[in-house]
Amino acid sequence: MHKFAFSRFEPLHLNGIRPDGWLQEFLEHQATGLTGNVEVSAYPYGYRFWGSQEDDLKGSYGTWWPYEQTAYWIDGALKCGYLIGDTELYNKALSEIDFAVEHADEDGFIGPEHMREKDRWPHAVFFRAVLAQYEISGDGRYLEALVRHYRAMPHPMGWDRDVTGVEILLALYRETGQSDLLEMAETLYARFNALFPEHDCALQTLASDKALTEHGVTFNEIAKLAAMLACATGKAEYKDAVVHGYAKLDEQALLADGLHSCSEHIRGKGARELHETCDITDYTWALSALLQATGEARYADRIEQVLFNALPGAITKDFRALQYFSCPNQVLATSTSNHNLFMHGLNWMSYRPDHEVQCCPGNVHRAMPNFVSRMWLRTPDNGIVAALYGPGTLHTTAGVAETPVTVTARTRYPFEQAIEFTLEPATAATFPFVVRIPAWCAQAQMLLNGKAVETELTPGTFFTLEREWQAGDVLRLELPFTLQLHTWEAGGISLSYGPLTLAFPIPTHAEVEGEGENSTTQQRQATLGEGYEARPTVSKPEFPAWNLTPAGPWAYALCVDEASLQNLRVEWNPQCQDPFDAANPALKVRVKARRVRGWRTVRQKHIRQFGHWTEAGEFRRGLRSIEGDFTFTPPLPDPQSLADRLSDEIEELTLIPYGATLLRLTVFPQG
Numbered sequence: 001m002h003k004f005a006f007s008r009f010e011p012l013h014l015n016g017i018r019p020d021g022w023l024q025e026f027l028e029h030q031a032t033g034l035t036g037n038v039e040v041s042a043y044p045y046g047y048r049f050w051g052s053q054e055d056d057l058k059g060s061y062g063t064w065w066p067y068e069q070t071a072y073w074i075d076g077a078l079k080c081g082y083l084i085g086d087t088e089l090y091n092k093a094l095s096e097i098d099f100a101v102e103h104a105d106e107d108g109f110i111g112p113e114h115m116r117e118k119d120r121w122p123h124a125v126f127f128r129a130v131l132a133q134y135e136i137s138g139d140g141r142y143l144e145a146l147v148r149h150y151r152a153m154p155h156p157m158g159w160d161r162d163v164t165g166v167e168i169l170l171a172l173y174r175e176t177g178q179s180d181l182l183e184m185a186e187t188l189y190a191r192f193n194a195l196f197p198e199h200d201c202a203l204q205t206l207a208s209d210k211a212l213t214e215h216g217v218t219f220n221e222i223a224k225l226a227a228m229l230a231c232a233t234g235k236a237e238y239k240d241a242v243v244h245g246y247a248k249l250d251e252q253a254l255l256a257d258g259l260h261s262c263s264e265h266i267r268g269k270g271a272r273e274l275h276e277t278c279d280i281t282d283y284t285w286a287l288s289a290l291l292q293a294t295g296e297a298r299y300a301d302r303i304e305q306v307l308f309n310a311l312p313g314a315i316t317k318d319f320r321a322l323q324y325f326s327c328p329n330q331v332l333a334t335s336t337s338n339h340n341l342f343m344h345g346l347n348w349m350s351y352r353p354d355h356e357v358q359c360c361p362g363n364v365h366r367a368m369p370n371f372v373s374r375m376w377l378r379t380p381d382n383g384i385v386a387a388l389y390g391p392g393t394l395h396t397t398a399g400v401a402e403t404p405v406t407v408t409a410r411t412r413y414p415f416e417q418a419i420e421f422t423l424e425p426a427t428a429a430t431f432p433f434v435v436r437i438p439a440w441c442a443q444a445q446m447l448l449n450g451k452a453v454e455t456e457l458t459p460g461t462f463f464t465l466e467r468e469w470q471a472g473d474v475l476r477l478e479l480p481f482t483l484q485l486h487t488w489e490a491g492g493i494s495l496s497y498g499p500l501t502l503a504f505p506i507p508t509h510a511e512v513e514g515e516g517e518n519s520t521t522q523q524r525q526a527t528l529g530e531g532y533e534a535r536p537t538v539s540k541p542e543f544p545a546w547n548l549t550p551a552g553p554w555a556y557a558l559c560v561d562e563a564s565l566q567n568l569r570v571e572w573n574p575q576c577q578d579p580f581d582a583a584n585p586a587l588k589v590r591v592k593a594r595r596v597r598g599w600r601t602v603r604q605k606h607i608r609q610f611g612h613w614t615e616a617g618e619f620r621r622g623l624r625s626i627e628g629d630f631t632f633t634p635p636l637p638d639p640q641s642l643a644d645r646l647s648d649e650i651e652e653l654t655l656i657p658y659g660a661t662l663l664r665l666t667v668f669p670q671g
């Protein structure tokens with residue numbers, strides 16, 4: 001069963017995995033929200049590309065991006081529909097997969113002709129969905145179609161992302177064992193390294209101490225390939241380089257909600273650094289590859305942190321609107337509040353169903369289905385790994401005799417501090433069952449059938465319990481959360497509680513964006529003039545774009561340090577229905593705070609913007625000056641003068657899980 005000799009953990013097929021509880025509800029929100037109504041995200045959504053042979057839809061002939069973007073949606077919608085049993089959603093995505101596979105060229109090539117010689121990157125995105133359908137159905141036709149495609153012709157290497165075919169080739173090698181696929185993968189990877197030796201993701205650069213400057217999505221899509229190759233080949237050079245590369249990413253760019261800065265390139269750790277929503281999906285998928293290659297618990301800890309904080313923090317909780325860029329500190333999110341230099345002053349931080357660049361409105365559908373698909377892994381000796389925690393069920397086989405086993409995780413984690421695993425082997429069977437002790441948990445405890453397991457549970461490790469399991473055995477893992485203080489640039493501090501980042505939900509005035517108020521559309525109209533043609537879209541009033549502005553005070557410094565941390569009390573809310581509901585959150589932490597005088601939003605009439613536009617029919621990209629009336633989230637106040645600006649009065653702030661917030665302060669000055 002364990003296919004890659006060198007991986008510490010192996011992924012399991014999707015067809016044995018089911019979510020439950022809040023995870024199921026989250027995916028149901030996707031289905032009734034954007035995932036099931038993707039046409040409201042505007043062109044190319046609502047159009048078939050992979051599921052059609054018309055190659056000239058709305059003037060996109062010769063371009064790759066509608067194939068990338070719609071493939072993101074197909075992958076997310078297929079997995080989401082399957083996991084929650086929504087056959088309509090599942091079949092909608094499947095029909096595109098089946099069409100593409102059934103309409104392969106005679107030599108096996110799948111997809112539009114113009115992507116034969118270049119731009120194979122969208123293939124990697126789409127083929128992840130085809131592989132998922134193989135995992136769901138067990139139908140070898142899907143594997144054969146992909147193998148034929150790759151054997152049809154040498155893989156081109158026109159630009160860096162063409163190398164992402166390595167991920168698919170390795171998945172095909174894992175499933176078929178045919179060694180030419182591994183050779184193709186290694187050859188393709190070697191060509192990338194030879195062509196782009198200075199690239200952040202080239203093996204030698206990953207292993208070096210060069211600071212990272214790469215595009216976030218590109219980094220995660222390419223860097224992780226070394227982890228996948230390590231699993232397939234056992235070569236230490238692959239593993240060592242990618243581990244070093246991701247350690248650099250942490251050190252340079254980690255933000256308080258678990259994701260690294262990427263706007264759209266990797267940057268620093270400031271409180272105003274942003275991340276692109278695509279990277280929520282791509283970073284966590286990459287970390288799962290590192291987890292499989294190394295067996296190190298810290299990658300799983302981080303996946304949870306991103307999925308429980310950064311993901312819900314970048315979307316409205318009904319899954320009907322998302323940000324392109326989101327930020328730990330966002331005092332406002334409007335049609336002009338994007339404070340990133342790239343597309344500065346436009347609506348890229350507003351919660352909306354569509355965006356100027358449509359990658360994120362596709363990629364956002366994949367994050368949670370992918371999380372669910374990697375909750376359970378397998379050990380080399382056919383044991384079961386509970387890698388990522390949440391409510392759900394696994395049907396698999398385990399042990400030497402490959403005994404059928406059902407494992408159920410009963411929990412509301414991370415809105416509860418324990419997980420109860422019930423194991424149901426078909427007959428008594430001996431196999432390892434592996435659980436993760438998160439690095440933040442110093443007091444973990446384990447009870448087997450109600451009796452404490454006397455053992456050392458070391459934070460930041462996986463713990464293996466190998467025994468003969470009987471039907472109905474219950475392993476209860478208690479993971480008491482503790483409050484932790486984190487320090488950031490410019491004297492900033494933030495708080496976390498177990499896997500949850502805490503944030504202050506800024507009182508919010510919410511307005512629906514009116515017709516014709518889409519700032520990127522206005523800018524396109526202004527630069528294109530008569531050449532402007534509106535993107536086809538299907539507007540639905542229940543999927544609005546939002547302008548969110550603060551409706552109350554927010555400029556607070558937290559009066560917390562390591563010593564006073566232990567005096568804080570966490571109030572759990574047993575009445576909480578939806579853990580991401582800010583009005584009724586899963587927990588609250590009351591913290592003393594002082595207002596900071598003069599710390600206010602930044603008003604500007606003239607800004608510099610790095611962007612793209614069209615002028616006299618020419619596509620332009622670069623820096624330019626823009627005039628308007630802009631308001632932005634401010635940087636943290638200068639720590640040198642902070643003491644003089646603090647109010648004498650001490651107030652009490654209520655912090656809640658970051659994922660429940662829209663406007664928020666996460667990184668505070670320390671008062």
Ligand SMILES: [Zn+2]
Pocket residue numbers: 276277278279358359360361363
């Ligand atoms: Zn994106």
